[in-house]
Amino acid sequence: MNATTAFRAQLLPRLRAVPFQASTLPRVVRSYSAASSDTAYKYIAVSEPRPGVGQVTLNRPKSLNALSTPLITELNAALRTLDASPSIGAIVLTGSPKAFAAGADIKEMAPLTFSEAYTTSFIESWSDLTTAVKKPLLAAVSGYALGGGCELALMCDLIYTTTDAQFGQPEIKLGTIPGAGGSQRLTRAVGKARAMELILTGNFFSGEEAARWGVAARCYATHEELMEETLKTAEKIAGYSKVAVMAAKEVVNKSQDLALRDGVEFERRVFHSLFGSNDQKVGMKAFAEKQKPEWTHS
Known part of the structure; x- marks a missing residue:
């Protein structure tokens, strides 16, 4: 059994135990597209659940919102559209109750060679949202935020989470390291000693620990409460200049x-x-x- 197979064997039984409830997603008030009203997203859903608040929901349920290049391309396009919209004052990024994003798409990464990854600047586009988006970006994290999913949450300006969410940088278990800023942002959030332990062991940490350590601003008991409070904060921010x-x-x-x-x-x-x-x-x-x-x- 290779490292990837072992990691999946460890993670997937725990994920299947958490039911996905589509009814917990906020009601869509207004829909957006990356280019025009005739273009639909495949891997994300975009809505305006509150006045002045744009929401992007990662939507690859079969792969637990694994982050792939096509998904990141859509995400960046949607964020640019919302950032440019005069009616939007804050943006919320979320996933499902089961997973914010359970990691990067291993199937996409596994066959890459060094020269392919290096010459194409693989995953460089993941950092676009940290430089291109000027409006506040709030992450609402339930379930698993692992590897690239943890890094994606850390790129946001503010993280709210459920108490039992699971964060982590388990790349060491796959024979690699964080590549989208995890070693840098996590260290700034929790300090060198704790970040070193988390990255070298691949251990997960809970939403409650994330809030206690300063990774997240607040944690909530349920996904429903998380979304309600995150949207409430985003709406409040959107109401200012x-x-x-x-x-x-x-x-x-x-x-x-x-x-x-x-x-x-x-x-x-x-x-x-x-x-x-x-x-x-x-x-x-x-x-x-x-x-x-x-x-x-x-």
Whole structure:
């Protein structure tokens, strides 16, 4: 039995024990497509379940939302569309109650040679959402978020999860390592010692541990509660000035790249720049007059 077969033999019986309930998915209010209204997605579903909130649901149930190049291509296209939409203020990325994404598609990766992976920059496009999406991106994680699925969640700006979700970077069991930022983002989230242990052993960690360690912001008992609270947070964010929200996301993300002194200076410059926006005037005037601000998003 090879490493891939052994890993699947260990994981799949546990996954089959968790029933998938399509009824737990939010009601679709508005549908989008990557290119036009005549184009449908195959591996994802896109909706607007709350005003101002776009939702992308990974939709490869037979493979537990395994991440393949075609799925990532659709995901990037959908995120670009939602990011460009003037009616969308925040985006939620989720999977099913059984699996957010149980890993990368092993069938796609297994036959690759070094030269093929290297010359085609295999999985480089996975990082597009960390650089191209300017609006807040919230991950709602139930079930398994393993390997590439864990990395995909870590790329998001905010993670909410169920208590019994299972995160992990088990690539070591397949004779390889994380390749989409797992070793870097997980280390920043939990520290070197804990990340080293998780990556070298391939051990999973629960949603409750993810929240306790700072990987996730909050954890919830059920998938239904998770989706309700994630969408509620996304709707709240979408109700603020898009200019200020974009700036807030930018300065927090910069804290991961800059030394403290440089980061504080960067934050101050962005803070100064917002005094040139209409929404800064709208917000402060409304506060002074005890009125609800009517954002112009400019």
